[in-house]
Each structure stands twice: as C-alpha cells, then as structure tokens.
Amino acid sequence: MTDRRRINGPPCGTRPPVFAPATGKAAESPKRTRRSNELRKIFLKTGLIPSAAGSAYLEIEPARPLLTKPLIARSSALKLTCTVHGPKPLPRSTPFSPNLLITTHVKYAPFAARRRRGYIRDASERDLGVHLETAIRGAIIAERWPKSALEVTVNVLEAEDDRWWGNVSGSYDASWGMMNVLAGCITATSAAIADARIDCLDLVVGGVAALVREEASQKTEGHAVNGSPILVLDPDPSEHRSIVSTCVIAYMPGRDEITELWLKGDALEVALSEDDKRSGHEALIDGAVDTARRLHSVLTAAVVESGERLFSAMTDGTWTKDDNGNVEMKI
Amino acid sequence: MGSPAAGTATASQQPSSGSNNHYPTPSSLPPSQIARLQPHAFLLAHLSPPASSNQPPVRANGRSPAEFRVTSANAGSLTHTNGSAVVRIGDKAAVCGVRAELLYTQDVASWGVSKSSSSSSSISGGATQGEEAGEGEDEEDDSQIRDLHLLVPNLSLSTGCAPGFIPGAPPSALAQSLSHQILSLLHTSRMVRADDLRIWYHPPNLSALERETESHERMDTGEEEEEEEGEEGSESGTSEIKAFWVLYIDVLIISLAGNPFDAAWAAVLAALRDTKLPRAWWNVDNDMVLCSDDASEAKKLHLRGMPIASSYCVFEADPAASWRPVVIPGAAKEEKDVQGKKRSQQSWVLADPDGYEENLCQERICVVVDQDRGGKTKVLRIEKNGGLSVGKEELRKLVNISIGRWNHLKSIIEALR
Numbered sequence: 001m002t003d004r005r006r007i008n009g010p011p012c013g014t015r016p017p018v019f020a021p022a023t024g025k026a027a028e029s030p031k032r033t034r035r036s037n038e039l040r041k042i043f044l045k046t047g048l049i050p051s052a053a054g055s056a057y058l059e060i061e062p063a064r065p066l067l068t069k070p071l072i073a074r075s076s077a078l079k080l081t082c083t084v085h086g087p088k089p090l091p092r093s094t095p096f097s098p099n100l101l102i103t104t105h106v107k108y109a110p111f112a113a114r115r116r117r118g119y120i121r122d123a124s125e126r127d128l129g130v131h132l133e134t135a136i137r138g139a140i141i142a143e144r145w146p147k148s149a150l151e152v153t154v155n156v157l158e159a160e161d162d163r164w165w166g167n168v169s170g171s172y173d174a175s176w177g178m179m180n181v182l183a184g185c186i187t188a189t190s191a192a193i194a195d196a197r198i199d200c201l202d203l204v205v206g207g208v209a210a211l212v213r214e215e216a217s218q219k220t221e222g223h224a225v226n227g228s229p230i231l232v233l234d235p236d237p238s239e240h241r242s243i244v245s246t247c248v249i250a251y252m253p254g255r256d257e258i259t260e261l262w263l264k265g266d267a268l269e270v271a272l273s274e275d276d277k278r279s280g281h282e283a284l285i286d287g288a289v290d291t292a293r294r295l296h297s298v299l300t301a302a303v304v305e306s307g308e309r310l311f312s313a314m315t316d317g318t319w320t321k322d323d324n325g326n327v328e329m330k331i
Numbered sequence: 332m333g334s335p336a337a338g339t340a341t342a343s344q345q346p347s348s349g350s351n352n353h354y355p356t357p358s359s360l361p362p363s364q365i366a367r368l369q370p371h372a373f374l375l376a377h378l379s380p381p382a383s384s385n386q387p388p389v390r391a392n393g394r395s396p397a398e399f400r401v402t403s404a405n406a407g408s409l410t411h412t413n414g415s416a417v418v419r420i421g422d423k424a425a426v427c428g429v430r431a432e433l434l435y436t437q438d439v440a441s442w443g444v445s446k447s448s449s450s451s452s453s454i455s456g457g458a459t460q461g462e463e464a465g466e467g468e469d470e471e472d473d474s475q476i477r478d479l480h481l482l483v484p485n486l487s488l489s490t491g492c493a494p495g496f497i498p499g500a501p502p503s504a505l506a507q508s509l510s511h512q513i514l515s516l517l518h519t520s521r522m523v524r525a526d527d528l529r530i531w532y533h534p535p536n537l538s539a540l541e542r543e544t545e546s547h548e549r550m551d552t553g554e555e556e557e558e559e560e561g562e563e564g565s566e567s568g569t570s571e572i573k574a575f576w577v578l579y580i581d582v583l584i585i586s587l588a589g590n591p592f593d594a595a596w597a598a599v600l601a602a603l604r605d606t607k608l609p610r611a612w613w614n615v616d617n618d619m620v621l622c623s624d625d626a627s628e629a630k631k632l633h634l635r636g637m638p639i640a641s642s643y644c645v646f647e648a649d650p651a652a653s654w655r656p657v658v659i660p661g662a663a664k665e666e667k668d669v670q671g672k673k674r675s676q677q678s679w680v681l682a683d684p685d686g687y688e689e690n691l692c693q694e695r696i697c698v699v700v701d702q703d704r705g706g707k708t709k710v711l712r713i714e715k716n717g718g719l720s721v722g723k724e725e726l727r728k729l730v731n732i733s734i735g736r737w738n739h740l741k742s743i744i745e746a747l748r
Contacts, residue, residue: 004580005502007510009483012439014432014577017609020621024496049586050422051493051686062410071624076410079486081585083491105498110581111412111428119487153491153498155583157426158409 006119016115019072029164030075032232032239039234039291042298046195048305050309054084054196058188061182062236072165075238078180079158082188086150099142104133104152106185112159113177124175127309128154131262135186135250136193138259139204150198154185164238171226174264175238176210176237181207182262183291186250187299194303197310202252203303204259205296209287210235210246211267211280229270231283232289244270247284251292261285307311366391370491371691375648377681392685397732399683402740404597406605413578414606416747418598421685422588427598433530433620434479434575434744439481443544475525476577477518484580486595493686499579513599516699520638520711522604523578527632530574530620531634532613552702573613574620575634578606589686592697596640600722601744606632638701638711639740641733643686643722644692678720682732694718696726698733708734 002008017038034040041061049055060078106128108117121129132154140150160177188208193200211229229244237243245265249258267280276283366373373391381385388396400421409415412428436442451646476482489498490635496503502510517523580602582595607629609622680696681688694717701709710730715721721729 005507006485007483007514009577009579010434010439010480012434014434016432017622019609019624020614032693049424049492051587052491055586071607071622071626071629081490085491085494088494105491107498109426109428110485110579111409111415111430114411116430116432116579119502119586151491151498155490155585157583158411172676188712207586218521 003120010145029241030236030239032236036232037290039294040236042187042295044191044298044302046191046302047309049083051084052085052192052196054192054194054198056082056188056191056195058082058184058191060184061100074160075236076154077158078160078184080154080181080184080188082152082154082185084150084152084189084192084194084198086196087145087148087198088150090147090149096147098146100140100145101149102133102137102140102142102152103149104129104136104154104189106132106154106181108156108159112156114161114165124178128178128185131248131260132181132185132189135204135206135260138190138250138257139190139200139202139252140193141201142308144199147261152189152192152195154189156181156185160236161238164241169227174243174246176235176243176246176264178264179208179210179246179264180235182206183250186248186260187295191299191302191306195306202254202257203296203299204250204252205292205299206248206250207233207288207290207292207295208235208246208248209233209284209291210240211244211265211270211284212240213242213244214240228272229280231272231287233287245280245284247281247288249285249288249292251289253293253296257287258289333495341516347681366687370687371563374646374688374691378646379648388679390681391687393613396679397682399736399739400685402597402743404601404743404747406601412602413608414602414604416598416601416605418594420590420594420597420683422586423584423591423594424586425591425594425598425622426583426585427595429602430579430581431576431608432579432608433611434481434577435620436572437686438576439479472526473518476523478498480579481525481528481577482514482517483577484510484517484524484599485584486510486582486584488584488587488591490583490585492584496587505591509595512592513580513595515641516596516638517580517599517710518700521723522634522636522638524598524633524635527608527630528576528578529572530576530611530613531570532573532615533570551589574611576602576608576611587686589684589689590642592602593640593642593683596638596699596737597740597744600637600639601747603632603634604744605747608632619654636701636703637737637741637744639733639737640697640699640712641682641736642684643682643696643698643729644689645678645680645694645696646679646688646692647694647718647720660664680721680725680729692717694720696721696729698729700730700737701735702734705743 002011043059043061044056046054046056048057057081058078062075062077080175090097090101095330105121106125107121108125110117112121132152136152160180162175162177183206186204187279191203194203210232212232213229232240235243235246245263245267247263249262250260251258263281263284267284270280272278272280272283278286362369376392378388378396380388390396394400400423401414402418402420404416404418405471406416407414408417409428411430413431414429415427417426458527486506486509488496489500491498524630536659580599582598584591584595607626610630611620611622612630614621681692685691695715697712697714698710699712701711708730715726
C-alpha cells in the first residue's frame, strides 16, 4: 500500500543504479591504516538547534577523506544530530508517573545509507531506539522530575556501512554498522541532555570494539597470529573482511559503570594471542571501555562549551575569562 | 529572542535599543517574559517607536522589517547522495539530499501508449540530443517529468526540529503541504530538464556493421533490434528512451524557527545544482542500464534559472480590526478614508518571519522570483493569504525586495562548489 501522505514517485517503482566494473583497474577494498587502538577523529558540538532544549551534532570523519567526491562513496562517515525536548509536563490523560518518562526515536534519513531508506521506521531503527533508551536511563536521575516527559530524537544523516560495498553479504555478516551508529547516538544524546541542563549521574559515552580476522596472508603489526582474531577499537566495518564479534557499551567513566552492553557475534570460543588469557568477551568489553574512556574527553569539552554559552547568555556578557582561564563575574 | 529591550508591561512605552540602557521599569519582569505574556504588544512596541525618538522601527529580534536572516550554505557534504546541501537561515537549518534511481520504461505500464501518441517528438528529441533544447521540446519535457513522477520531493518535519512535531508520527499537515509546494514549484518553474534525465539507446548502425563485417553475435542482436524498430530503423536505427533517472529529493528540516519554505527551497535548489548523474547506457546483453563509476564522466544537471523564494508576513497593529462591523460606505465616507489611511500605516510587512512573529501574523505572502541572464525579472509564483493589508502597490514593493534577496542568495549559492 502506498503512503498517501507522502510523495511516492513512480508507481511501478525504481531500481538503484548498477555500476559497471571499470575496465582496467579493480576496486580495492580499503584497509585499516590506523593502529588497532587508534580512534578516528570525532567532532561533537552542542546547541546547534536553538528551538530544542538541548541538541548536539556528532560527526566521525572517515579514515581517508577524499578531495574529490567519487560516484561510489569509498568510505562513509557517521553524521547525526540529536535533539532533546523537555522535561515537559505529561499530558493530563496519562497516568501518574513518579519518574521522568523518556522516549527515544532514532531515524535514518532516506539518504543515510547506500540503499534508499523509507520514511517509516523499520525494526532496526526501533531496536536502536530501545538500546539508546536503556543507555541513557541509567544515567538520568529520573526521580527529580515526576509527572514529566523527555523526548530524545536522533537523526542519522549518514550511517556507516555494514561491510565493504564491493563485498556480497556473507553468511556470518551482521549489521555491524548499526553498532557504530548506536555508540554515536549514545555520545551525542549524552551531550544533548547535558546541553538541556538535565541532572545526570555522569556523562554516558558510547564505545565500540571489535574482534576482526584478517586474511592469513596479511599480518598486522606482526603480533597477530594467523587465524586468531585481533582486537580493534572503533572499527570501521568496511575496512575489515570478516568481523567475528562487535561490542557496544554505554559507559560512565566517573563511576566506572556500564549502563548498556550490546554484543553481537560469537566471541566465546575465540582465543586471542598466547600472552592474552582473557576470553573473547572480556577482551571486547575492555576494549570498548577503553574507547569510551578516550572519547570522554571530547564529550567533556563539548559540555563545557555548552556551559560557557549558558553563562554568557545568562549574564549578558558580564562573565569574563581572566588570564588563568577561570570564569569570573564583573561586578 | 535576544531582544535588547528593557520591556515594560504597557505597550505604549518605548522599547530601548541599546543593550546597556536599563530603563527603570514599573514591573520587574524581564523582556523575555513580557514577550511571552504580551506577545502582540511587545512586537508592536518595538515596531512603533515614539516619533520623538527618531528611531526606525525594529523588530523584536533586532532586524529591520525588510531584513532577512543571515544565510549560509554548504553543498556536497553527504557521501551517499548524488547531490546534497545544507542551508542555514538564522536559526533554521534544512538538509537536502538528492538521490537518483532508475525508472525503466519497460516497467511503465502506459509507456507504449504514450510513446505512440507522441512518437514523432520523442524521435526528434533523440536527434537533437546534446544540443540546446528548443522551445517546442520544452512542452514535452514538462509533461514527461510530471506524468512519470520523475521528481519526488519529500519534506520531513518530524526530526525533533520543534517541540510540536512528534517524531515517528506520520507527516503533519504542514509537512505534507510543504512537500506539495516544493513539488508544484519544481514542476511550474520547469527547473529540471527532462533531457538530463533520459537514458537513450542508439542501436548500432547496421549498414556500417555489415561493411566492417563484425562478429556474428553482434549482428544478430542488431537485427533483432531492427525487427523491433520496424520500418523506421532503416538507416541508422531509431534511438529510443530505455530508462529515466528519478530524483528523490529528501529535505530534512533540522531546526525550525519559522518560515520553513524558504530554507527548504533554497536547500533543494543548492542540492540540485550540486547533483551529478553518472554516465549511463543501455546494455543489450544484460537487458539493463549500466552506469560508469568514473566521476569525470558524470554530468551535472542543466537547470533552468534559479528561482528563489522569499516569504513575508504582515503584522497588524490592531488584529481585531477585521472582526469589527464594517462602516456603511455612504454614511461616513470621509471617515472611512481617514481610517483606511490609518490602517495602512498600522501594519508592517516583515520579511522572513521567525516563529514568534509567525504566530502573531495572519497574512502571509510568498514570492518566488527569478532573473534571466539579461536581468529581466520573472515572477514565478505569488501566494498570498490571510488578510487584506497588502494591495497591488505593496506587492510590487515586495517583489522588488525579493529581487534584492534573489541577488544576495544567488551569490551565496553560486559560491558553492
């Protein structure tokens, strides 16, 4: 059934373009050039959407930025916006709630992925919304706002690929890109909630780690034994041929607490290198925590910036920074 | 709001313009609160400074009535699109992504019928392909884009851009009407040429092939083609349209602060200017269209003109005036003249209204203008509703303001890559 409230295009449907293999050169799959514990650059800014109580924009730059834009995107970045509306009173019809009610919506833009996505939320988007809600619920002090609601909306403008675009989907392929999107959602939402001045226990940071298996012919940095997977932080799924397992966590560094843990793939049987006796799961969770700890500094900087903006707005510019960088008020 | 006014509870008092002038106020409410409690009086006090102060009227947001918000644009930042743009106008932000997909003519049920009725012109289109399209062909252009739904704009407001729009809900009435406005403006302005969207198939020249005695398979396919073509494929074979590009134009309003149409249209325009379509050809063996991934072979759309929308709303000093009973014309004619004069003074036309002003105004005007290379102005569309304050003369002035706006936006959009 067609959606009559939107403009639907040709009734017989359209097909995505098929690209002919370019003669002469075969497209090469990208390889990870960062070290296994090196993160990609992240850009986080709060307050870009003035109509919302709190907002944040997050962007993870692709590992290899290109000067000219090719027709088939070689690598993809993650770009998302997050808005927070509230806390606002619940409508009268809703039953009494002693806590703050949180609703989360994650929506991919139609142009976010290689395949055009529809406007109606699909199962994966609902799934992401539920995971995001769990992640931030653990950090918000919900008892402070009885009878009120908080609405979190995340727009994914550009999502990460699940695999390299040149590969056909394999049997043990999962939607790995979703994990990176979730981690980005958690970090951005945390910044937006802080921007909306909502009391939290701590800032929640999303972190991703993955166990990947490289091809036998290629040795990465010499320490990986053939066949046994290696642990990489902040993986870009398009850079790895086979991903064994991926883990996303939402982590509060100040309290050393995990509010959300999502692990995909089978890492139980996996043995790491000889000197590492951890099980695959432990290694993955440790790696994800490590990622989150390092992203925490970016998040803190964004929140501090948001706080400075609030001060200057409240005091109409009478707050100034002195030479030591401390904020002082002119009297 | 950022209003500098040290507001007062009464509308007649003077709003201050300097940020540091703190007038003693009878009420202790800050200006932002008065703006919420008495929005109409607040804006009126800003727009009608006392004659003694010699100040021009200033809106509550610090702009003069005919001033637009600061505009910035950025194009080509989204990797999975054929063309994309972000336009920010003040606090508004719109993201537009254009994505091209293929519509095979063999899938179109009515293709054979419509083609036979207009076959002559489509063949002539094939002959003049690559050349500048003539006037006669423009009509054909228009109808194909419209009939086959080759442009599919959709606007989404449920992005958390404003508190009122529930995310995940079906598109609101406003979003639906904006989508249709964009679609109708795309059609009526005829900005996109159908010729850019067609994918032709030119069957190989048989006679030349025979002379060169190519391999047998290719001749076979060629002969089949000729049989399909019938009597027309005598010399060089007839070109036919095998597929069309369909442009999905998706606009997300990321941040809403009144007047979404201007920003959405500017984003659509900038994204279409950024759009590159890959070179595509019909592959006979696979019976499908293949595209080249070589960026140097891709070509941009040749857009017709650059229509730019500018919106206005009319703020009336006395919003209840239209509710009062009309004075009988014969009885007090002079009085009415005086009143009419007064009334025209008591309304202000505000360019590019923000959300606060939009809520206070009834009358809306949207003007879409374009200029051709000779500097001749074309008015592509005027939409006006909600009131009677703006007449012929005022509308003419607004068109002039819109031309100024057109020049400004043109320089911004043309500065993009």
